[in-house]
Amino acid sequence: MSELELKLTVTADTLKRLRDQDPPLAYRCETLDIKRLRTIYYDSKKRHFLEAGTAIRLRQAAELWFQTVKSGRKLHCGLSRTEEFECAVSGQALEPEKIPEDMLEPSLRKLLRKEKVSPLFETNVVRTATLYNSPEGDEIEVAFDIGDAIADNSKVPLNEIELELITGKPEALFALAKILVKDQAFLFSSMSKAEIGYRLSEGTKPPSHSDFQPALPIKLKQKWNAEDAFQAVLRSCLQQIIVNRYAVLFSDASEPVHQFRVGIRRLRSALRLFRPIMRKQTFQLLEQPAKHLAKLAGDLRDLDVMIEELLPELQSSLPPSLDASTLTGRLAQKRIELHKELKRHLKSEPTNHLILSLGEFIEVKKWREDAGRKHRDAAKMKAADFARQALEERWKASRKDASGIESLSIEERHTLRKTLKTMRYTAEFCQGLFDGKQADKFLASSKKLQTILGYLNDVTLAEQLLENLTSKHGTDPNDLAVVSYMVGWHTCRASQSWDTAIKQWQEFSATPRFWQEK
Numbered sequence: 380m381s382e383l384e385l386k387l388t389v390t391a392d393t394l395k396r397l398r399d400q401d402p403p404l405a406y407r408c409e410t411l412d413i414k415r416l417r418t419i420y421y422d423s424k425k426r427h428f429l430e431a432g433t434a435i436r437l438r439q440a441a442e443l444w445f446q447t448v449k450s451g452r453k454l455h456c457g458l459s460r461t462e463e464f465e466c467a468v469s470g471q472a473l474e475p476e477k478i479p480e481d482m483l484e485p486s487l488r489k490l491l492r493k494e495k496v497s498p499l500f501e502t503n504v505v506r507t508a509t510l511y512n513s514p515e516g517d518e519i520e521v522a523f524d525i526g527d528a529i530a531d532n533s534k535v536p537l538n539e540i541e542l543e544l545i546t547g548k549p550e551a552l553f554a555l556a557k558i559l560v561k562d563q564a565f566l567f568s569s570m571s572k573a574e575i576g577y578r579l580s581e582g583t584k585p586p587s588h589s590d591f592q593p594a595l596p597i598k599l600k601q602k603w604n605a606e607d608a609f610q611a612v613l614r615s616c617l618q619q620i621i622v623n624r625y626a627v628l629f630s631d632a633s634e635p636v637h638q639f640r641v642g643i644r645r646l647r648s649a650l651r652l653f654r655p656i657m658r659k660q661t662f663q664l665l666e667q668p669a670k671h672l673a674k675l676a677g678d679l680r681d682l683d684v685m686i687e688e689l690l691p692e693l694q695s696s697l698p699p700s701l702d703a704s705t706l707t708g709r710l711a712q713k714r715i716e717l718h719k720e721l722k723r724h725l726k727s728e729p730t731n732h733l734i735l736s737l738g739e740f741i742e743v744k745k746w747r748e749d750a751g752r753k754h755r756d757a758a759k760m761k762a763a764d765f766a767r768q769a770l771e772e773r774w775k776a777s778r779k780d781a782s783g784i785e786s787l788s789i790e791e792r793h794t795l796r797k798t799l800k801t802m803r804y805t806a807e808f809c810q811g812l813f814d815g816k817q818a819d820k821f822l823a824s825s826k827k828l829q830t831i832l833g834y835l836n837d838v839t840l841a842e843q844l845l846e847n848l849t850s851k852h853g854t855d856p857n858d859l860a861v862v863s864y865m866v867g868w869h870t871c872r873a874s875q876s877w878d879t880a881i882k883q884w885q886e887f888s889a890t891p892r893f894w895q896e897k
Contacts, residue, residue: 382449384459385542385552385738386568390588391525393563394538398507398523403558411508411520414440418503420576421473421496428496431484434573435496437471444468448482449573455614456738457567458549500530500576504537510545511555517547519555528572530580537575539568553739560735562728564628567621567738589630591638592622594645599811605765606744606758609653612808613741616646621734624725631718633683639725640676643669646737648804652769655757657746665740668733675724679717685841686710693868697861706858766809770894773802778888784881789839792877796832803829809894817893824887831880838869 389397402408417439422428428435433450446468452461464482468474475483475491483491490496504526511519522541527534540559542552570578575585586592597615599608619642626635647669654662690707697703724730739745750758757765780795781787787795803825810818846862 380463382461382463383544383549385556386457386459387540387556387560388566388568389538389540389563391536391538393565394523394525394540397540397559397563405514406555407512409510411510414506416440416504416506417501419498419501420573422499423490423496427490428487429577431487433483433487435473437468437473439471444470446474446477448478450482452571454569454571456617456742458552458738458742459571500528500580502526502528502537502572502576513547513551513555515547515551517551518545519543519547519551520545521555521559528576528579530576533579533584535575535579535584537572549743550739553735557732557735560731562726562731564625564726565731566625569618589626589632589635591626591635592619593638594619594641597808597811599762599809601763601812603762604758605653605760605762606656606746608762608765609656610741610744612649613646613737616642616649617734617737617741620646624730628722628726633687636676636679636683636721640673640680643673643676645804647673648801649808651801652805652808656750656754658749658751658754661746665737668729672724672730675721679714679721681837681840682710682714682717684837686714689837689841689869690865693865696868697864701861701864702857703861705855706861763812766812767894770805770809770892773805774892777802781884781888784884792832793836793839796836799825799829799832813893817891821890821893824890828880828883828887831876831883834876835873835880838873841869842866
């Protein structure tokens with residue numbers, strides 16, 4: 380039997396709040412039951428079931444035991460698709476003869492028959508299940524699970540909400556999730572309970588809520604078309620956004636803010652890259668809220684760069700007559716204010732709505748809705764051909780903006796920096812479709828240039844921020860002197876860096892374009 384579930388990970392307190400809230404008015408709801416479930420997972424010493432992508436378990440509910448086999452699991456953006464077979468068994472022992480032939484590979488069946496498997500880990504949860512019927516006739520079972528995964532002497536908490544589609548359309552899962560979670564922060568579950576248990580049995584615990592996550596490599600396949608590549612790229616962007624959103628909410632550190640901002644930037648670049656396969660209205664529905672979050676995260680990140688990089692770099696050269704402590708204190712206070720503001724927006728219904736809408740957009744391929752012929756034709760293009768066309772367009776835009784690079788104004792340098800960043804993100808998205816060594820060389824050269832241009836931009840932004848800060852807090856002579864010294868010091872360095880940027884551009888522009896056919 381095929382199973383389709385939307386899985387959300389939350390804290391224990393959040394789960395309890397969502398579990399105990401009043402049911403949505405538009406839905407008919409029926410509380411099924413509250414069960415204590417003990418689930419034991421089995422495998423061989425060499426983890427043959429894990430290697431085959433199959434899970435076999437026994438589950439105890441009250442006095443009854445059930446045997447379940449799951450295979451072919453695909454878990455993206457919290458949406459889990461799997462094949463499942465479940466049957467009652469007489470007790471705490473596997474009964475492989477009851478498992479249909481098509482649910483187990485012969486080698487796994489042989490291991491079971493020879494009793495070469497044993498309990499590896501278990502989960503213990505209290506499950507509160509409710510059946511929801513939507514006005515459109517969709518039927519969804521929602522399970523609120525709170526408990527632990529246990530392996531040897533280690534355990535980790537499990538706090539998960541599972542929305543299982545009984546009848547209806549997959550979109551109904553995301554629609555109900557938007558109503559249930561409201562403004563409560565969540566993660567799309569990136570691992571099943573079985574995967575968490577396997578890792579725990581190997582001594583690896585899941586990341587903490589405050590752990591940040593950089594962008595993960597995107598694996599594109601040559602046989603894919605453009606919309607296949609679009610789906611994979613968006614999955615990577617959304618994963619980075621949602622994990623780092625959570626980290627920002629649970630940490631005051633600067634790196635989660637940086638990674639969240641990068642995730643939003645990558646998302647916006649991906650939407651622009653694949654703009655030809657969707658209507659303008661579809662693009663704008665996702666682009667506008669993403670742009671708003673990018674501004675909020677960008678303001679905080681720019682301040683972090685000043686506090687952690689620009690100001691410390693000149694501290695040792697600051698004249699003895701100047702004291703930066705007051706200015707540093709003002710910057711720290713400003714950071715607290717901006718961080719609170721970003722958290723407020725990240726933990727809100729509009730942000731949850733955006734994240735769930737993105738998940739639905741990606742997994743249900745919503746860009747197909749109302750798509751015109753030109754959009755469908757673009758979506759069907761070979762991914763490599765689509766990428767070549769997009770990369771060449773961005774390369775030409777970069778060369779145009781770099782024309783006369785020696786005499787570019789501050790605004791023109793800023794435009795070039797943004798164009799090159801778009802070029803770099805596009806190259807990172809598509810590099811898996813081309814020669815890896817050539818792509819690595821191109822990206823390495825791009826990153827060097829981007830680092831220099833990024834510093835130049837940071838100096839400009841720092842000057843603007845410092846001017847705004849001092850104008851709001853009065854004109855203390857010492858602070859004004861520190862600001863003037865800081866701006867002058869970095870402006871001098873920026874001037875020298877621009878000479879380096881020109882040389883780096885020349886090197887970058889001579890780097891072979893990895894997407895070109897030979």
